[in-house]
Amino acid sequence: MITAGVDIGSVGTKALILEDGKILSTEIMPTGSRPKITAQMVLAKALAKVKLKPDDVRHVVSTGYGRRVVDFGEKTITEISACAQGVKFLGAPKGTVRTIIDLGGQDIKVITLDDEGNTKDFVMNDKCAAGTGRFLEVIAHALEIELAKLGELALQAKQTITINATCTVFAESEVISLLAQDVKKQDIIAGIVDSIAERIAAMSNKIGMRPTVAFTGGGAQNIGLVKSLEKKLDTEMYIPELPQFINALGSALVAQRLQSLR
Amino acid sequence: MKTDFEKRYQRAPLHRPAEKVSARVRAASEDLAARLHKQPDRLVSLPYYEELFTTEKRKKELQILNRKVVGTYCYFAPEELIYASGDVPIRLCSGHSDTITTAEELLPRDICPLVKSSFGFPILGDGWIDACDVIALPTSCDAKTKLGEYLADYLPVWMINLPKIKNYDGLKEYWLKEIKLFLHKLEELNGKKVKAPELKNALQLLKRRAELYRAMYELRLAHPLLLSHQDLLMVVQSSFYDDLPRWINQTELLYNEMKKASATGKYAAKGKRLMITGAPIIWPNFKILNIITELGSTVVADDMCAGHQRLWDYAEPDEWTLEGMLEAVAARYIFPSVCPCFTTSYDRIDKILHLAREAKVDGVIYHDLRLCQIFDMEKDLVVKVLKENQIPVITLHTDYGQEDVEQLRTRIEAFLEMIL
Ligand code: SF4
Ligand code: SF4
Numbered sequence: 001m002i003t004a005g006v007d008i009g010s011v012g013t014k015a016l017i018l019e020d021g022k023i024l025s026t027e028i029m030p031t032g033s034r035p036k037i038t039a040q041m042v043l044a045k046a047l048a049k050v051k052l053k054p055d056d057v058r059h060v061v062s063t064g065y066g067r068r069v070v071d072f073g074e075k076t077i078t079e080i081s082a083c084a085q086g087v088k089f090l091g092a093p094k095g096t097v098r099t100i101i102d103l104g105g106q107d108i109k110v111i112t113l114d115d116e117g118n119t120k121d122f123v124m125n126d127k128c129a130a131g132t133g134r135f136l137e138v139i140a141h142a143l144e145i146e147l148a149k150l151g152e153l154a155l156q157a158k159q160t161i162t163i164n165a166t167c168t169v170f171a172e173s174e175v176i177s178l179l180a181q182d183v184k185k186q187d188i189i190a191g192i193v194d195s196i197a198e199r200i201a202a203m204s205n206k207i208g209m210r211p212t213v214a215f216t217g218g219g220a221q222n223i224g225l226v227k228s229l230e231k232k233l234d235t236e237m238y239i240p241e242l243p244q245f246i247n248a249l250g251s252a253l254v255a256q257r258l259q260s261l262r
Numbered sequence: 263m264k265t266d267f268e269k270r271y272q273r274a275p276l277h278r279p280a281e282k283v284s285a286r287v288r289a290a291s292e293d294l295a296a297r298l299h300k301q302p303d304r305l306v307s308l309p310y311y312e313e314l315f316t317t318e319k320r321k322k323e324l325q326i327l328n329r330k331v332v333g334t335y336c337y338f339a340p341e342e343l344i345y346a347s348g349d350v351p352i353r354l355c356s357g358h359s360d361t362i363t364t365a366e367e368l369l370p371r372d373i374c375p376l377v378k379s380s381f382g383f384p385i386l387g388d389g390w391i392d393a394c395d396v397i398a399l400p401t402s403c404d405a406k407t408k409l410g411e412y413l414a415d416y417l418p419v420w421m422i423n424l425p426k427i428k429n430y431d432g433l434k435e436y437w438l439k440e441i442k443l444f445l446h447k448l449e450e451l452n453g454k455k456v457k458a459p460e461l462k463n464a465l466q467l468l469k470r471r472a473e474l475y476r477a478m479y480e481l482r483l484a485h486p487l488l489l490s491h492q493d494l495l496m497v498v499q500s501s502f503y504d505d506l507p508r509w510i511n512q513t514e515l516l517y518n519e520m521k522k523a524s525a526t527g528k529y530a531a532k533g534k535r536l537m538i539t540g541a542p543i544i545w546p547n548f549k550i551l552n553i554i555t556e557l558g559s560t561v562v563a564d565d566m567c568a569g570h571q572r573l574w575d576y577a578e579p580d581e582w583t584l585e586g587m588l589e590a591v592a593a594r595y596i597f598p599s600v601c602p603c604f605t606t607s608y609d610r611i612d613k614i615l616h617l618a619r620e621a622k623v624d625g626v627i628y629h630d631l632r633l634c635q636i637f638d639m640e641k642d643l644v645v646k647v648l649k650e651n652q653i654p655v656i657t658l659h660t661d662y663g664q665e666d667v668e669q670l671r672t673r674i675e676a677f678l679e680m681i682l
Pocket of ligand 2: 403
């Protein structure tokens with residue numbers, strides 16, 4: 001039986017098609033201003049990749065900020081549960097995951113799992129975009145660098161400077177004034193990445209993280225951030241393949257359970 | 263009229279009447295009332311209370327009434343003394359978000375929404391403060407302490423010097439004196455002394471209110487949806503404005519209706535049973551409660567100064583001397599209070615644990631208003647102890663605005679999924 005999970009995030013919308021625990025296809029698009037239409041398109045594209053029609057899908061479960069706007073899902077779950085489900089399913093090669101750090105477009109989440117892999121507790125950033133994917137985008141823009149290259153560049157830094165501002169807008173102006181002082185872009189990026197890692201580490205410590213730590217969401221693709229965070233948390237992290245699709249995967253898994261309930 | 267702020271330095275009061283802002287304030291109340299109106303199987307005694315928020319009837323009544331109106335803030339302005347003096351207390355702590363920008367013309371932005379919201383009204387020349395003759399303001403948190411000097415531009419203000427350390431000796435030494443000073447100011451205002459029988463009557467009236475509330479609360483524990491928590495807070499907060507004997511009569515009707523309705527067995531809690539603790543949730547800022555309802559769960563308890571705590575406590579009127587009664591009043595405002603303006607959070611933690619267990623809650627929501635330091639600083643220990651007692655808890659850091667409703671929904675929904 002085939003199910004789908006659709007994760008309508010603040011920045012990207014993702015779809016994942018699952019058949020009996022096997023991932024068939026994935027698709028991602030910017031969410032844009034019309035999440036409902038984007039969600040339909042992403043799902044259609046993911047299906048088209050493996051030559052499936054909407055009718056072939058038994059159940060769809062949606063998650064993410066836009067979860068309530070879609071009209072095809074039979075059930076919605078929050079991205080916290082979806083993420084926990086996805087990670088639990090994937091397992092980790094070096095021990096069982098007990099903590100998940102998820103860095104999305106407008107959220108940082110730290111989720112702790114109990115010994116059964118169910119959500120035990122979670123924290124999220126409040127009402128503020130500092131350190132989120134959106135924050136990285138703004139900084140990349142100010143530096144005129146592609147978002148995807150930020151991570152690599154951070155690793156090339158010769159010295160690390162400290163970025164003081166924790167607010168997106170102020171951090172942007174801090175970056176601009178550093179540029180004006182001729183500070184190397186690599187060093188600035190390393191400073192930014194460190195400041196985000198600092199914030200995430202503080203959240204993780206507060207909630208009581210236990211290894212193994214999994215890192216998911218778009219932020220996990222930033223290698224500079226991964227390294228900095230591993231240093232701050234003093235633990236190696238597990239980064240699943242397709243880190244951006246974990247929530248969609250979790251939703252598709254929940255959709256499979258809908259099936260078995262019948 | 264006497265004020266605690268002699269005009270040594272002056273600032274002209276800022277007046278900024280704005281029909282648009284006032285219209286938005288009215289609309290916010292009307293929208294909430296309309297929303298509450300649509301709740302399924304709602305008791306018929308409830309629309310009475312809505313009117314206190316959506317109409318100006320009571321305000322007009324106060325304006326023609328031949329009684330002095332004392333505007334109060336917080337939990338600590340002694341109602342007993344105000345009633346005993348023949349005056350009317352009106353609590354001015356506000357939950358409206360629409361007056362905040364108005365207040366920010368004068369107040370700094372970085373103070374809590376409750377204080378900014380309340381202060382928007384005198385600038386607009388709108389709201390309950392319009393009907394007040396004098397303001398009684400306790401020095402509870404920093405924001406309230408400093409608000410007096412601003413309010414003094416508009417009305418005479420009496421500060422009530424609240425002790426921050428709960429200590430029995432200090433209470434007699436100093437808080438009792440403060441209570442007497444407050445009584446003295448009231449006597450000066452009215453040009454007559456308060457006698458023991460008058461204070462006794464006031465104590466009895468407030469005890470009646472507490473008994474009625476307690477009966478209602480206990481009945482509701484068994485049948486929570488007799489009153490949604492929104493309705494419960496509406497009933498409690500309407501008592502801040504209504505004529506007290508009339509409110510008691512009406513609430514007796516409500517209680518009788520609740521008793522009858524409880525026999526139908528229709529009013530069991532839906533979904534999870536939750537408790538809410540933290541910064542005051544004041545009409546019409548019921549967004550968290552509305553989200554919980556939309557997610558199919560039920561709030562069954564709170565410990566708030568504009569909620570449960572306000573009507574639960576009373577001073578026992580079994581003393582016969584004025585002195586004895588004043589001591590009872592003094593004690594009532596210090597020992598049972600769980601306001602975080604006191605130095606320790608231990609009493610509050612005990613109270614939360616007690617209420618949570620009594621109401622058999624599945625989880626606790628800690629409501630934290632942005633820029634309210636004292637609730638924020640108490641959070642860590644409260645959360646820790648709750649978790650140690652196997653009570654799941656989530657903290658929500660928010661303000662009066664609507665823009666984070668979806669984020670809040672995600673957090674609360676994830677919390678509900680978690681405590682499944
Ligand atoms: S919590 Fe305390 S300081 Fe805050 S409004 Fe209530 S009584 Fe006043
Ligand atoms: S206790 Fe907190 S919420 Fe209440 S008035 Fe003071 S700062 Fe504002």
